[in-house]
Amino acid sequence: MAELKGATGKIARVDLTTKKVTVVEPPEEVYKKFLGGEALGLYFMVAEGLIDPKVEPFSPQNMVQFMIGPVTGVAPNARSVIVTKSAYNFMTVTTSGGRAASELKFAGWDGIQVVGKSDKPVYIAVVDDNIEIRDASHIWGMSTEEAELELLKSVLAPNEYRESILTEADMTPEWAALRPPKGKGIGAKRLAAAWVIGPGGENGVWYANVITEGARAHGRYGAGAIVGSKNLKGIVIRGTKGHVLADKGKFLQLAREIQASEATNYFWRSFGTAGIGARCANSEDAFPIRNWQWGAWADPTVVKALEGPWMDAASFVKQMACPGCTLHCMYLTEITSKDPLMDGVVTDMPDWEAMGQVGGNLGYCELEGMTPSDPFTGDHWDLMEALAKTQYTTFLHDSNGLDYIEGGALLALLMELIQRNLITPADLDGINLKWGDVHAVDAIVKKIVRKEGIGAVLAKGTWETAKYFAEKKGKPEIMNYPSTGHRYGQPAHDVRGFDKDALEYVTVVRPCEHTGGGGAGFLKKDYPAAIAGQNTQATHNSLVICSFAAGNWAGKIAAMVQAATGWTDFTEDDVVKVGARAYALGRIFNLTTQGIKDPKKEWDTLFPHRWFYDPLPTGSGKGRVAYDGKPEVLYDEALPAYWKTRGWSEDKGVPLADTLKDLGIDDIAEPYAAKLR
Amino acid sequence: MSQNLQERISELQEQLRQGVISRREFLRYVTLLGVSLGAAEALAACAPKPTPTAVAPTAAPPTAAPPTAVPPTAAPPPTVAPTAPPPAAEKQALAGYMLRFNPAICTGCLICAVACADKWATEYFPEEAAKGVNLEFSRIRPMRSQYVDIINVCQDCRLIEWAEGSTKAPCEQVCPQGAISVVPEGQGKPGYTGMGYLNIDRDLCLGLDLCGRCLEVCEDQFGSGISFDPIEKKAQICTRCGGLPTCVEVCPEPGALLFVPLQTNGRYWAHQPEEFFELTYAKLYAERRDV
Numbered sequence A: 001m002a003e004l005k006g007a008t009g010k011i012a013r014v015d016l017t018t019k020k021v022t023v024v025e026p027p028e029e030v031y032k033k034f035l036g037g038e039a040l041g042l043y044f045m046v047a048e049g050l051i052d053p054k055v056e057p058f059s060p061q062n063m064v065q066f067m068i069g070p071v072t073g074v075a076p077n078a079r080s081v082i083v084t085k086s087a088y089n090f091m092t093v094t095t096s097g098g099r100a101a102s103e104l105k106f107a108g109w110d111g112i113q114v115v116g117k118s119d120k121p122v123y124i125a126v127v128d129d130n131i132e133i134r135d136a137s138h139i140w141g142m143s144t145e146e147a148e149l150e151l152l153k154s155v156l157a158p159n160e161y162r163e164s165i166l167t168e169a170d171m172t173p174e175w176a177a178l179r180p181p182k183g184k185g186i187g188a189k190r191l192a193a194a195w196v197i198g199p200g201g202e203n204g205v206w207y208a209n210v211i212t213e214g215a216r217a218h219g220r221y222g223a224g225a226i227v228g229s230k231n232l233k234g235i236v237i238r239g240t241k242g243h244v245l246a247d248k249g250k251f252l253q254l255a256r257e258i259q260a261s262e263a264t265n266y267f268w269r270s271f272g273t274a275g276i277g278a279r280c281a282n283s284e285d286a287f288p289i290r291n292w293q294w295g296a297w298a299d300p301t302v303v304k305a306l307e308g309p310w311m312d313a314a315s316f317v318k319q320m321a322c323p324g325c326t327l328h329c330m331y332l333t334e335i336t337s338k339d340p341l342m343d344g345v346v347t348d349m350p351d352w353e354a355m356g357q358v359g360g361n362l363g364y365c366e367l368e369g370m371t372p373s374d375p376f377t378g379d380h381w382d383l384m385e386a387l388a389k390t391q392y393t394t395f396l397h398d399s400n401g402l403d404y405i406e407g408g409a410l411l412a413l414l415m416e417l418i419q420r421n422l423i424t425p426a427d428l429d430g431i432n433l434k435w436g437d438v439h440a441v442d443a444i445v446k447k448i449v450r451k452e453g454i455g456a457v458l459a460k461g462t463w464e465t466a467k468y469f470a471e472k473k474g475k476p477e478i479m480n481y482p483s484t485g486h487r488y489g490q491p492a493h494d495v496r497g498f499d500k501d502a503l504e505y506v507t508v509v510r511p512c513e514h515t516g517g518g519g520a521g522f523l524k525k526d527y528p529a530a531i532a533g534q535n536t537q538a539t540h541n542s543l544v545i546c547s548f549a550a551g552n553w554a555g556k557i558a559a560m561v562q563a564a565t566g567w568t569d570f571t572e573d574d575v576v577k578v579g580a581r582a583y584a585l586g587r588i589f590n591l592t593t594q595g596i597k598d599p600k601k602e603w604d605t606l607f608p609h610r611w612f613y614d615p616l617p618t619g620s621g622k623g624r625v626a627y628d629g630k631p632e633v634l635y636d637e638a639l640p641a642y643w644k645t646r647g648w649s650e651d652k653g654v655p656l657a658d659t660l661k662d663l664g665i666d667d668i669a670e671p672y673a674a675k676l677r
Numbered sequence B: 001m002s003q004n005l006q007e008r009i010s011e012l013q014e015q016l017r018q019g020v021i022s023r024r025e026f027l028r029y030v031t032l033l034g035v036s037l038g039a040a041e042a043l044a045a046c047a048p049k050p051t052p053t054a055v056a057p058t059a060a061p062p063t064a065a066p067p068t069a070v071p072p073t074a075a076p077p078p079t080v081a082p083t084a085p086p087p088a089a090e091k092q093a094l095a096g097y098m099l100r101f102n103p104a105i106c107t108g109c110l111i112c113a114v115a116c117a118d119k120w121a122t123e124y125f126p127e128e129a130a131k132g133v134n135l136e137f138s139r140i141r142p143m144r145s146q147y148v149d150i151i152n153v154c155q156d157c158r159l160i161e162w163a164e165g166s167t168k169a170p171c172e173q174v175c176p177q178g179a180i181s182v183v184p185e186g187q188g189k190p191g192y193t194g195m196g197y198l199n200i201d202r203d204l205c206l207g208l209d210l211c212g213r214c215l216e217v218c219e220d221q222f223g224s225g226i227s228f229d230p231i232e233k234k235a236q237i238c239t240r241c242g243g244l245p246t247c248v249e250v251c252p253e254p255g256a257l258l259f260v261p262l263q264t265n266g267r268y269w270a271h272q273p274e275e276f277f278e279l280t281y282a283k284l285y286a287e288r289r290d291v
Helices: A028-032 A035-047 A097-108 A144-152 A174-179 A223-229 A248-262 A268-273 A277-282 A300-306 A308-316 A352-357 A380-399 A404-419 A438-450 A462-472 A476-480 A502-507 A521-524 A527-543 A547-554 A557-565 A572-593 A631-646 A657-663 A666-676 B002-018 B023-032 B037-046 B111-124 B125-130 B170-174 B215-219 B244-252 B273-285
Strands: A011-015 A021-022 A064-067 A081-083 A093-097 A110-117 A122-125 A130-135 A192-196 A210-212 A217-218 A234-239 A316-320 A330-334 A344-349 B097-100 B140-143 B149-152 B180-183 B198-199 B259-263
Touching: A011 A130, A021 A210, A021 A217, A028 A572, A035 A064, A035 A081, A035 A110, A035 A527, A035 A572, A035 A666, A064 A223, A064 A631, A081 A097, A081 A217, A081 A223, A093 A210, A093 A223, A093 A344, A093 A572, A097 A192, A097 A234, A110 A122, A110 A268, A144 A192, A144 A210, A144 A234, A144 A380, A210 A223, A223 A234, A248 A547, A248 A557, A248 B111, A268 A277, A268 A316, A268 A330, A268 A352, A277 A300, A277 A352, A300 A308, A300 A380, A308 A316, A308 A330, A308 A380, A316 A344, A316 B149, A316 B273, A344 A380, A352 A380, A352 A404, A352 A572, A380 A404, A380 A438, A404 A438, A404 A462, A462 A476, A502 A521, A502 A527, A502 A631, A521 A527, A527 A547, A527 A557, A527 A572, A527 A631, A557 A572, A572 A657, A572 A666, A657 A666, A666 B125, B111 B140, B111 B244, B140 B273, B170 B180, B170 B215, B244 B259
Parallel strands: A011 A110, A122 A234
Antiparallel strands: A011 A021, A064 A081, A064 A110, A081 A093, A093 A217, A122 A130, A192 A210, A192 A234, A210 A217, A316 A330, A330 A344, B097 B259, B140 B149, B180 B198
């Protein structure tokens, strides 16, 4: 095979059952069609038969893929993607920033695919071509932060190490006499990067995630649960091969342009996603408050606790960037609180999703006995405590390796069920989960992580928990309260206010994802624009780059791919097409693996009752519901129109044979699509 | 007294600026006044020269205008925007400076390392460098432990003569080949080496497989400022690009990485990576943590 540029042409397949590592070398045409990341991962999921319903998510046959793309390495905004079959039995495509992505390219790999199951806890150590499966019993059970620190010091590159040879004869006599005892020696550098799971992933919590750099998460769909099911604690990587590029000069020039334009963006550079809270969400009436019973506080003072400038003044310590990025959207914080449970805990931000999902959503911001409709009578120290609770709950999820979007949706559901007396504290092993009670949250999350008592039920996530209680209590109305789409926690963006159109959540191929792109198109009902946005975002996840830098990369993606790979015929049209392939494969995967016969009944309408029937009580969107309270307009008019625009069947949303042929994926996808039609 | 000293230095700077005395003379006079050489070089750098080249003041300028037409205090040409950095070619190489970095501001974006790696790989391995970018060629390596970014680069340590028997850099002292040495001003390759900064002679270096003493002493007692290229495995050290450091030029975070007059013996500033991580963590988050 011709030597690839940009990508390395090699993917490591690690079989934890046999402890063997093989090298997968996809042909260049496959790289050209799928690039890497999301699209290439989905290609393997379909082409290798993991789409089959017989492959159970937690079975050794399931494959978990850590993927990067052709520009990952020295391009700005490096990210990695994990692709697998989710604990929830749909596709997992979940991305994270961090150095491990670049390091994997420097080690000479486009991805690591893990299959099988180890008989005892292990981690994978990658140093260039050398991949070892090592015992992880010393880090099993550790939090994500602790485990990662252990892994970072466990590998060294060959050019960082040799045996000690220095003697006193190499020094002046005076210096030799003064020299402190030897001991630190060679190998003091820390240039590795790692992905790890926490206790949540080890114990198979369905929404466990994979963490890197302490607080960056491949957050969604329970990738950590699948990693944990293989007895794999993490992967540590050190690469010394660099990033091979077809046209280095052009590539670095484009990179500098992207970096320079990012450096003028003081939205991200000031507060990261923390700039969203007050400035957007509360004014758009789309702030998750108390399981979405409210979308805005009647008194906007409250939202100050969770907005960038205030959080920065109160707690931001340091900013942190992904490789090559000048947006540095992540801010590390140290909690200040009068509550010793929280005081002094080090965590990140919280960023927007956490501010929403484990902040407003859990009733942390109102004073005791108040509701979000009441005026705020506290002072800035009360706001500080609200922030502390949000930060602590973020820490609780990151540290245990859990998705705080799904986790926040679950906790908020339980709190609302208690509020409505649909369940009692006795149903939660005596924990009285009241709005704003961070100690109760702490107790219940620890139960979930250990799968102890009711924790074993809650560990299956929001939707399964609602189903369990609806059945146990004989109260079917409980199913009106889970804030889930496609049976997975709805992120901190609402569809009743002015943030998102409901169709965006319904159609995004990564179930109920908030970063699917195309938002502006959906709000204007311009489906071709929405679809182009979605496809482009799926391509971002295949390159793999960050959606925060989408505007800085706009118009430069094809040029970057060309400079990286040397494919001079790769155009901006192809950029959109890669994403279209990911969408078609993802759709077919989700329907096939779940054995869905009637998508409209079993899949596409699994969205919150509240969207259509519970008007916003306060704020700029007061009285609003999604689609004027007419779900049939969404599901029977908008959705088929969207499917038609995609070239999918209007009754079931299955990609048509011609569409698959146009996309060049009929060879792998048509057999499954034909069965679905 | 200090006022007299300042006045005298200002006079000398003015004379240097006008070309009445040479840079070498300036350094001599200023050090005679009791100023350290490093600080003297910094002062020399603060006295802008009339032209970037060594044209004598009596010589006719390149244009036809008579010399009196340009008063010595003339404002810079109006075409140069005051905020725009001057092109690298016009920047002055600075002697007696040090890299100062602030781990609270650094974001760990690696942009410095990419630029450094590309520059030095192109210098020594042009064929390899044309194929891509490899951070192993970088002399500056931002390193990340959770929530902490530190910059790992040579800190220009010096042994102390009265105590340790030498004023050389420790790595320089233990090199059996004499491959590590200070390249004085006027020697070396402008923009790469010289101006009184360390450099490694790759022809003399034995490489990591045979030697590695420089790395060992650095990591054992000082920092971790030596690295080895991935091809020949020969030692690499930061040369401050001969007084024009590329890393500082490309750093996107104001204040994270500075090239500033040397304040003290470099020995004082070196940190071993582990302790640097742990101290920085303790400073930022008021908590002890082992890395």
